[in-house]
Amino acid sequence: MSIRKLFFSVIVVLMISVVGCNQTDDSSGSGVVAYLTIPQANEVTGFHIDETSGSLSKVSGSPFLTGASPFAVSIHPSKTFVYVADALDNDVVTYSDEGGTGTLVEVPPRVAVGTTPIALANDPTGHFLFVANSGSGNISVFSIGNDGKLTEAANSPVQVGSGPSALKVSNSGEFLYVSNSNSLSISAFSINSGSGALTPVPGSPVNIGAAPLGMAIDPNDKFLYVALPQQSGFTGFSIEPNTGTLSSITPVPFTAGTTPVSIAANGTYIYVANLGSNDVSAYTYDAVTGLATPLSDSPFTAGTGPTSVAIDPSGAFVYVANGQSKNISGFKVATDTGKLNAIDGSPFSTASAATSIAIQ
Numbered sequence: 201m202s203i204r205k206l207f208f209s210v211i212v213v214l215m216i217s218v219v220g221c222n223q224t225d226d227s228s229g230s231g232v233v234a235y236l237t238i239p240q241a242n243e244v245t246g247f248h249i250d251e252t253s254g255s256l257s258k259v260s261g262s263p264f265l266t267g268a269s270p271f272a273v274s275i276h277p278s279k280t281f282v283y284v285a286d287a288l289d290n291d292v293v294t295y296s297d298e299g300g301t302g303t304l305v306e307v308p309p310r311v312a313v314g315t316t317p318i319a320l321a322n323d324p325t326g327h328f329l330f331v332a333n334s335g336s337g338n339i340s341v342f343s344i345g346n347d348g349k350l351t352e353a354a355n356s357p358v359q360v361g362s363g364p365s366a367l368k369v370s371n372s373g374e375f376l377y378v379s380n381s382n383s384l385s386i387s388a389f390s391i392n393s394g395s396g397a398l399t400p401v402p403g404s405p406v407n408i409g410a411a412p413l414g415m416a417i418d419p420n421d422k423f424l425y426v427a428l429p430q431q432s433g434f435t436g437f438s439i440e441p442n443t444g445t446l447s448s449i450t451p452v453p454f455t456a457g458t459t460p461v462s463i464a465a466n467g468t469y470i471y472v473a474n475l476g477s478n479d480v481s482a483y484t485y486d487a488v489t490g491l492a493t494p495l496s497d498s499p500f501t502a503g504t505g506p507t508s509v510a511i512d513p514s515g516a517f518v519y520v521a522n523g524q525s526k527n528i529s530g531f532k533v534a535t536d537t538g539k540l541n542a543i544d545g546s547p548f549s550t551a552s553a554a555t556s557i558a559i560q
Contacts, residue, residue: 232512233259233302235282236521236528236554237270244270244284244295245551246302247528249559254517254530254543259302263551266293267310274320274329275560281307281348282558283329285317292317292331292340294348311350313340314357321367321376328396330376332364333357339364339378341396355397360387361405368415368424375444377424379412380405386412386426386437388444401444408435410453414462414508416470423490425470427460428453434463434472436490449490456481457499462508466515469495469538473509473520478502480509480520480531484538500540502529503547508556521554522547528557 232249234256244266246259267286270293274283282295282304292311295304314333317340321330329350331340341356361380368377369391376398378387385405389398414427417439424437424446433453437446457474460481464471470492472481479499483492503522506529510519518540520529527547531540 232514232559233297234510234512234519234528234557234559235273235275236508236550236557237266237273237284238263238550238552238554239269239271239287241552242266242268242270243551244273244282244304245554246304247548248302249512249517251514251516254512254532255545256528256530256548259304261303264295264304264306267291270555271318272320272556273558274322275558276322276344276348277324277326279560281344283320283322283350285313285320285331286310287316287318290315290317290333292320292329292342292350294350296348307348311342311352314338319365319367321369323369323373323391323396324371325373325393327393328353328391330367330369332367332378334363334365337362337364339367339376339398341398343396353396355395358389358398361385366412366414368417370417370421370439370444371419372421375401375439377415377417377446379415379426381411381413384409384411386424386446388446390444403445406437406446410435413460414473416463416465418465418485418490419467420487422487423449423465423485425463425465425492427456427463427472429459429461429475432456432458432460434460434492436492438490454483454492455494462506464509464511464518466511469533471509471511471518471540473502473506474499475505475507475523478504478506478522480506480518480529480540482538482540495538497539500531503527505553507554510557510559512559517543519557519559521550521557523553523555526550526553528554
């Protein structure tokens with residue numbers, strides 16, 4: 201399945217029905233906020249996360265209007281700005297978080313990018329924003345001003361493989377990885393810390409023989425994990441620390457559920473959202489080899505059509521955006537085993553179907 205076909209199949213799944221949001225507004229503010237893109241309604245929705253229970257309450261003023269078909273969201277490391285890619289308007293919208301409450305106010309102008317932007321990534325320093333343009337097969341690179349506004353870098357856009365669908369910046373900020381779903385490859389670049397210029401690392405692109413989608417990097421920048429929807433699994437690579445070069449850690453993909461599309465990792469566990477089997481596969485992984493081992497009770501039931509999975513910064517909770525059932529599955533992570541237990545009140549309704557989730 202090409203990324204374009206997968207993109208439109210997800211949109212079809214998301215437009216089956218509409219469910220109203222049943223969370224009340226919360227204007228009290230919170231240190232942790234989750235934002236979700238809602239393509240059908242041209243909105244981004246925000247939820248406060250209770251740092252004790254993991255329960256969700258809607259941010260005051262949410263949802264917030266975007267352009268046509270917002271498909272990806274990224275939060276600036278300062279937590280002051282939020283960026284949303286509009287897949288059908290071919291632009292990126294900048295928002296500021298007013299007073300640290302989670303309430304978003306648009307910061308014009310909207311900036312033009314390539315065709316069909318469907319993925320975003322900030323570097324950890326907050327200096328750069330990268331945009332994957334699926335239709336035009338390139339990456340737009342922007343520098344970020346103190347006011348959050350975007351200025352396209354001199355080297356932008358940078359051509360990659362066909363159908364770039366996901367981005368991941370290393371935690372060091374030195375490397376950018378791009379999953380090219382149509383050309384069955386991963387592009388890898390070093391990032392110039394001053395200009396944001398992208399330079400291919402040795403061996404890039406890496407041909408993997410299957411369409412890659414969502415990606416995750418462990419906190420120590422040792423391993424890159426890549427979801428393979430057509431293979432019902434995911435693959436792993438070790439990252440050479442000086443060059444960013446990728447080396448496969450196993451010739452056989454790790455088994456997941458049906459149509460895995462999104463993946464998240466912390467220092468101990470990996471979680472994979474399976475669009476087709478409506479669940480989350482969970483693994484522990486070896487800190488030396490990167491090899492993943494399924495948890496004994498995995499997979500864990502999510503809603504219908506999960507499209508995106510994210511771990512909160514504390515590592516205590518996992519959240520899954522469910523496209524078809526129009527809600528968020530919230531889980532508390534068992535600290536000793538990594539197993540997922542449903543949070544009280546889960547699933548939490550969204551205003552409509554979500555394609556991506558980001559947590560600050």
